Amino acid sequence: MSRILLIIGGGIAAYKSLDLIRELGRRGHTVTPVLTRAAEEFVTPLSASALSGQKVYRDLFDLTDEAEMGHIQLSRSADLIVVAPATADLMAKMAHGLCNDLASTLLLATDTPVMIAPAMNVRMWTHAATQRNLATLREDGIAVVGPDEGDMACGEYGPGRMAEPAAIAEAVNGALRNGPLAGKHVLITSGPTHEPIDPVRYIANRSSGAQGTALAEAVLALGGNVTFVTGPAAAARPSGARVVEVETARQMADAVQAALPADAAIFCAAVADWRVENASDLKMKKDGSGTLPALQFAENPDILATVSQGDNRPGIVIGFAAETHDVIANAQAKRARKGCDWIVANDVRPETGIMGGDENAAILVTADDVEEWPRLSKDQTARRIAARLAEELS
Template sequence: MLTGRHILLIVGGGIAAYKSLDLIRRLRERGVTVTPVLTRAGAEFVTPLSVSSLAGRKVYTDLWDLTDEAEMGHIQLSRVADLIVVAPATADLMSKMAMGRADDLAATLLLATDTPVLIAPAMNVRMWEHAATRRNLATLTADGIGVVGPNEGGMACGEYGPGRMAEPLEIVAAIEARLGSGPLTGRHVLVTSGPTHEPIDPVRYIANRSSGAQGAAIASAARAAGARVSFVTGPATVPPPTGVDVIRVETAAEMLRAVEAALPADAAVFAAAVADWHVEGAGDTKMKKRPGEVPQIRLAENPDILRRIAGLDAGRPPLVVGFAAETENVEENAAAKRLRKGCDWILANDVSADTGIMGGSENAVTLIAQDGVERWPRAGKDAVARRLVDRIAAHLATTA
C-alpha cells in the first residue's frame, strides 16, 4: 500500500526517538522514501548519522543552512512529501504547532505546508494530562492533524500511565490509513481477542494463557487495509491497536453481548480464547482457605460465541473465521471444529508448550476452508495478520 510514497519524518527530542529509527526501517521495507528532519533536541537522543544511514538520505537539521536552502529550501521540503509524520511529537513540538510558531526548521516546515500531518505524541504522563497539552491537542485535531497514540505503560522516568509513543508498526498502520484507501475500505470487520476471565470469587478467576497479540495484530492489519474495525477484547496483556473501536469485556457472556451489539459486519474473526466454562454461583466475597477443606467448584458451559454467530439466520457476517488452538492432531481437530461450529474458515495452530506460540511473538497456522487447506509458514504474528487480512479482502472482493 505504501510503495512509492514519500514521508517527511520529523524526529523530536525525547527518549522515544530511538523508536523512530525502527519506524524508518519499517517504512523503507514497504518501499517508502523517508526524508528525515532532526530537531536540535532530537539529536541529543539519536545521531544524524544513524538516522541518515537507515533512511538512505540526507538528514535536515538547520533552518539557516545556506546549502540546504539553495538545494531544496524549507518551503519546498515541506511540500514534496505525501505525509508529514512527527514521531516523537513532544509536548514542546505540539505547543509550537498549536501556536503556529516557526522558530526552528521543524516548526517552520509544519507551518509552511499544506501536506497532511500525523503526530505520534510521547511525553511524561503528567505532561500528557496537563491542561495545556489537552488544549493543544484539541487545537491540532480541530486543524485536521492526525494522532496515533500515545500508549499506556511504564516510562523511562519511572512513572506509569499514558504517554508512551505508539509502536512503529502502529504508526505504519496509521500512515497507511491516512494515505488513502485500502482493499477493505468501506468494510466493517469484527475481531475478538484475548482471554476471558470467569470469576470464582472477587479475586480469583478461570482463564488461559492467551496474550491477545494475534487478535490485536489482525485488528491492526484490517484497519491498515481501510476497514472500520470493532475490536472486542478480553483482559489481554498486549495493548489494543489504535484507530479501532475498542470494546473491553471480562467474561464470555459479556463478549457475546458485545459481539451481537457490533453486528452487522462484513467479516468476523474470532481470535479470542474464550473460556469454555464459568463457575456456577461465583461468590460475592473471597473464598477463605480452611485447613483440610478443599472447596467444590461447579462449572457450567459458557455460550459458544463462534457457533452462535456462524449459525445466525439473519445478520450473519458473509465471512466468519474461527481459530482452533490444538495440542494434538491439529488439522483433524480443527477441520472437525469448523464443521461443528459452522464457520467458513478456521485457522488451526499448534499451541503445545514446546512451540512457544501461546503468548509468543510468532505463529504457524493452517487455514482450513470448505474448498481446501493452506499451510502457512511460521512467521511473526503481524505477518500472519497481514496475510489473513489480504485473504479476507480477496474473498470479499470476489463474493460482493
C-alpha cells in the first residue's frame, strides 16, 4: 500500500479531487489531503477527510500539527505527492521556489517525487508564463498528467481541463510501480504528420495514433518514463507521459532531437516521406480555367535513420514499417538501411483494417530473426513490445 499526499489547489476542478481520493483508495493507496485556502472555497475539509479516512492538513502555522508532524516530515512521509488541481498560481510557486502557505512549503521542502494535474482557463494555460513554468517543472523532474481539452466552466473551450480522476490514478500507479523499465527514459513517436499545401489543406495519412498511445501506456505500466512526440492523432494522449504535440515531419524531427538522450526510442509515427515545397501562404482558389496547381515536393527528414546513426543514439532503436506488399523483405531492407535494432512491420492493405483500426498483426524483424505474431489488439501488441524491450534493456 502506497502513501499519497494529495495537495488540492483552489480551482473549480477541485471537486474532481474528491473522486480522485476514491479512485486512489480503490487502488489500495492511503491518501492524506492538504487543502489550500482557496481550495476550501470549492471543497470542505470534512468531505476530504470523510472520503480519505485521514486527517486533512490546511494551515502552515497550526502549532498542534507542527508538534505532531512538522511540515518537513509531512512532505517526506509520502511515496508520492500529487497536486490536483495544480493551478497556475501553484505551478508558478513551484517553478520559482516560492512558499507562503502549507502546500507550497511542502512542495519546496520535499525530496519525494511529485506529480501535477494542471487545471485552469485555456488562456491561462496557453500563456507564455505558464508554459515557461511548465517547462521548468518538467526539467525539475515533475511528472505532468493532462490537461485535457474540452468545455470550461467559464464557457470557453480548449486545453486546460484537469485530467479525469481515473486517468490520474492510473498515472499514479505507473509512477509508483517498480517495474523492469523503472528509471528508463523511452522516447516514442506517434500519429500522422500533416504537411501543409495551403493554410486550409494538407497531405496526411490514415494513422490514428492508437498503436503509439498503447505503446506509451505499456511502457509506463512497466515503470518507464515516456516522452511522447505525437502528430495530430485522433487517439487519446497517454496519461503520465510527457506529451509533445507537433504537426509536420520537420517539427517532429526537432522535437525528437530535443527529447534525447533516451535509453530507448520507438518510432511508431507514420511520418510523411515528402512535403509540399511550394506550399501557399494563401488558400488556393479555382479560377475556372481548368488549370491545376503544380505542387513541388521535397523529402522530409529521415528521423529514424538520423537517430539510429547519430552520436546521441539510444541503446535500443525500434522502427515501424507499414507495408502493402513484400512485408518481410521490405522490413528487413529498411532495418539495414536505417541502422535501427528492430523493425515492427505490418501489412496495411485496406482489407486488413490495421491502419486506423483496433488490431495489429505485427512481424518483429531483428538482425537475427523474424517473428510473425498473431493478430492481436493494439494494446496486446504494445505489451509484447514493451516486455521485449524491458528484457533487452535489462
